[in-house]
Amino acid sequence: MTSKPIAFTLNGEAASFEGERDTPLLWALRDHFGLHGTKYGCGMAQCGACTVHIDGTPRRSCITPISSVSDQKVTTIEGVNGKVADTVIAEWIRHEVPQCGFCQSGQVMSAIGLLSTKPDAGDAEIDAAMRGNICRCATYVRIRQAIRDAAKALST
Amino acid sequence: MITLARPTRREMLAGSGLILALALPIGREPADAAETSADPIFMPNAFVRIAPDDSVFVVLKHVEFGQGPATGLTTLVAEELDADWGQMRTAMAPANDALYKNLIYGTQLTGGSNSIRNSWIQMRTAGAAARAMLVEAAAQRWGVPAAEIDIERGIVSHGTHRSGFGALAADAARLPLPSSPVLKTPDRFTLIGKHVPRIDSPAKSTGKAVFAMDVTRPGMVHSAILHPPVFGAILQSFDASKALAIPGVLHAAAIPQGVVVYARDTWAAMRGRKAINAQWDLSKAETRSTETLHRVFAEATRTPGAEAGRKGDVDAGLKSAAHSIEAVYHFPFLAHAPMEPLNAVIEIGDGRADVWNGTQYQVGEMKAVAETLGLPFEKVTLHQQIAGGSFGRRSQPLMDFGRELAEVAKQSPDRAPVKHLWTRENDIAGGRYRPLTAHRLRGGVDAAGEIVAWDQVIASQSVFSGTPLEAMKIHEGLDTAIVEGAVENGYRMINHRVGVHVLQSGVLPLWWRSVGNMHTSYAIETFLDRLLELGGHELLAGRLALAADDRMKGALTRVAEISNWGGSIAEGHARGIACRRTFGTTVAQVVELSRGADGQPKVHKVWCAVDCGIAVNPSIVTAQMEGGIGFGLGHALFGEISMTEGGRVEQHNFDGYRSLRIHEMPDVEVSIIESGAAPTGVGEPGVPPIAPAVANAWRKLTGQAITRLPFSRGITA
Known part of the structure; x- marks a missing residue:
């Protein structure tokens, strides 16, 4: 022990x-x-x-x-909250990002981490922050779009 | 017309229990079960359950692993029922061929991109039957003609009468089944073809979706397995003393599949797995390297092999050709590597077994479990879960995983329920790969530029031969999965021959998203590109002139329009095109790329036209094209399982088995071709065209034809 x-x-x-x-x-x-x-x-x-x-x-x-x-x-994904988290999750649902969904908790947590420090993140920053998260279904097009739209919502 | 039986009383009761357990919007925490509605009381058929609170449950006979049937099948029922989307719920079907077989395969199996295709009439009929009975119940209650009753978004109405489904459910349940419910004509669709939000997006965006890996049972232990280090190696002996010294490790046991370590938690099980010292007998193992296998397979293609298809006289065509070319293609073994590695929970006792798994082949896997445990099939209960990806991996012709799971359960200490979890290393180095394959193509054009000969010889392993699923793909001794897309290759050929060599290795093969089409499409579309050029044809116009059907012409034309094919493009960029019809769906893609800093293709954009008949859910169709393109591109760029001399797999995790990452994902623009034809699948057809479209663009840019995959191997500086 x-x-x-x-x-x-x-x-x-x-x-x-x-x-x-x-x-x-x-x-x-x-x-x-x-x-x-x-x-x-x-x-x-x-x-x-x-x-x-x-x-x-x-x-x-x-x-x-x-x-x-x-x-x-x-x-964890169960406890994350606040404006950035709510915005990211809302965009994730709106864009219907998940396919199998297994990687998406991690994707969402990485995206919230990015926009918490860089609410106006551009594509290069999105790529840099998200390249450590693999999605075998390759939902990357929608991940990118959801983060772009979340950034837009957070910076207005 | 499909007739749907009312389930027997026994099935109904079984189904009822199932609903109580799973009557939840997909993937909600089981803890929420108490909040859910009362027991459904109206069960007109095996697929529809209506509860007093108006909830409509659709029982899903297909696994949801991302491709979208939970939403799609539910849409088909809701459409004919005139339900409101908000009242729709999903539940997972048990393993039962009588009620839930795939109508194309005759057994309850998800594959071949046909979940929607085989259910198109069946699920709509299920919804229409329920609707007719609700209408009849209302007609009797209100004393009005059934023909005058309307249902809109879940509200049954006539004049001043209004009712939800729940209030009519008990009465409807007492009515006879309608003999032939009338289905809507497409002009009356309000959900099919429209935007219906994916039913699983909220649970999967908030971490609430429950996968098999998230299931726990009282008293459950965790297990990990050490598989043979080389395919075909047999365990001689093992020493578990170091493993058993790890706190939390409970037990270690040999089973036919390897050495299993049981522990109080996953971490202890995984550490225990690493600490096992095992000796293996390699005398029957596959010790050849993949380099050797590539040579053997390519060598085999020098002779014609078994004839899979023939038109005209290829030898005469080749002789008469003004110009001819030959190319040998090498395709590697590929792992599926779904994000959720194979795993399941099993609990045995009292002459029964319960399994929690997200399986692609519900009945097959439960048969394997029953057989291994010596139980009758009826005593094994599947609690089907959603699955974290599959790409073909969650079913095997011999149901290896189900057998392993049952062996694990047998040795579980005190017969405790056990969660058996494969490590990523088990997954990637564990075999059941897309088979290593070689193609040899010879073709020629005459002086006028017409293609006068096409000879294609394929050497591969058979996934089906010698398994219980032989009848599905082996016809007249020929494995049709190997030559998928090659015999009728989409283009009009004058002199055409396809030959096959079925070779053996100690590496077990498996279907892999798009199966034979993955390699045949690449060989055909890249070789065609070269022959068209040799004949002096423009690459789109040449394809249009040869395309064998109007849907291919339609897809090619559409992709040319949206990509502005032939228009000017950026300096240093090039474009390529490919078009395939797979699983009944036609997909054409145009790729624009440049040479990346690493000397490999940098794909900037992909345009994609898809003709899948009626697009039940356009957003999901688009998502499957986007995902299929990313999946196909990643494997074309990096995907390879290799073995050194001695037979050891060199890749064990995502560091060695590279996956596409977000910065490598191109923009994708999808155009769905309007159609009134019955729907065909979208899970696989997005995959086959992408690799050849990239290769064709690369050849345009650099002059190099890539004949060895992945590109990281095939492109040499």
Whole structure:
């Protein structure tokens, strides 16, 4: 057994983890906290399906040991909120972005991360921020359009 | 006219339980089940369930893995029912061939881009039957003629009488089934062909959609599997001591498919999998490298092979040709790599088994589970889920995954329910690939520029041969999937021959989005481009002159219009065109590209014209073209599974098996050709034309004909 529970904030509430300290945040979220919106796709930060926010910044939870989020704020697709999140999700639905949908939590979290720091992001910035997120259905045309329209809505 | 039986009482009860479990808008959290409406009370057929609160549930016989049947099939019912889109819900059908078979395949299987095509009349009939019974119930209640009753957006009305479906459901349930419900004529459609929002967009945009991977059961353990490192290797022995020392690891066991590690959570199972030390017997393994296989397959195409099709006299045509060319094409193994790796939850006990999976082949997979567990089919219950992509991977002719799952369940400690999850490494290095294939084409034109000979020899592996699905594709000893699109290749040929060599390797092959069309389309459209040029033809006009049917001409003409084919383009850019009819749908694409900084094609824009008959949902048709183009382009650029000498797969994850990323995705403009013809599919037909269209543009730009895929291999500096 591990020595000391790891305390952090999960979707705005105090959380504590007592398992193996090197457990990736992804598996702690899915198997221990029952939050299944964050997905496993590769386990090596290649696909971005596991993207969450740590202190507001998009991070790949599959390679983030739970011990490293001690005292930090973790936000998942289930807990993300605010004007940017609402706008991005509304555009995602309006453009009917998802096909199979499995990667889309990660896509949405990356997009919210981008527009939270760069509400007027242009195409080059969209590509740079989103190229870590693979979509095997290749919904990229609509991802791009949804982010463009969200940026437009946020900057007016 | 399709007649739809009312389910038997037993089926109805089974269906009723199913609805209680799944009566949710797609992918809502099971925790919300308590909020949902009362038990549906009106079940006129296997597909429609109406609840007292006006909810209409459509039971989906096809898997939803992104291609859109949840929305499409529901639209067909809602159209004939005159329901309001907001009252429509979806539920997943159980595994049952009698009620839910694919009408084209005769078994409950999703594939061949025919979910809408085989359901077009069936689902509309289901909706029309329900409508007729609701109308009759209202007629009796109000004492008015049924013919005078109207339904609009879920409201049944006559004069001052008005009612929702729910209030009439109990009465309707007591009525006899209508003998032949009348279907609408297309001019009366209010949902089909219009914009109907995808039913699964909200759940999939908010992380609420539930996939098999998200299912949990009380007392559930997690498992991971170590497969043989080389195809055909057999486990000799294994040492699990290091794995069992990992906190959370519960058990390790050998099954025919490999070594399984059971643990309290996924992370422990995955660590345990890595810690297994296994010895393998390689004596029967496939140890040839893919370079060797490419040589063997290409060599085979030197002889004509089994004749798949013949017109005229090819040898005489070649002899008489003024100019002739020959090309050998190499296509690699490709993995499907759906975003959600294969996984399922299984729970066994008391002479039964329950499976939670998003399978493409509901009945086949449950048969495999039942057989492996020694249970009757009826004792295995499938709780079908939506699936995180598939591209063909979620069904196999031998149902390997179902068998593995059942073996995993047998060894589960204390027979605990188990979630069996493949790692991405299991997925990419695990076989069941689009088969490695070679084509040899020889063709010639006469002095007037007419194509007078086309000889095409294909060497590939058969997906179907020796499996229970042989009857589906093997005709007179010939695997028609290998030559798909090659015998009738879309163009009028005077002297034409297609030959096949079916070769073996230890690598198990599988259908892969667009199946044989993926390689035949590439060979045909790139070789045609060269022959047209050799004959002095313009590449669009040449195709139009040879196109075998009006729908191909229509698609080519439309794509030329929207792309302004022949107009001026930017310096350093070039364009290519290709057109294929696959799965009954015709797609023409024009590509504009330049040479990227890495020396590879940089595709800027793709124009796409699609003729799929009536476009039930134009937004989904467009999405499937966009996605098909991205999927096809990514594999054309980078997709390859290779094996070193000794037989080890070199790619294990998305670092080695490169996938298209957003900065590599071109703009796409789709034009849907207006049609009154019955709908055909869109899941696959967007894929085949893109790779040859890119190659044709690249040849225009650089003069280089790419005959080896992926382009990252075929384009040499």
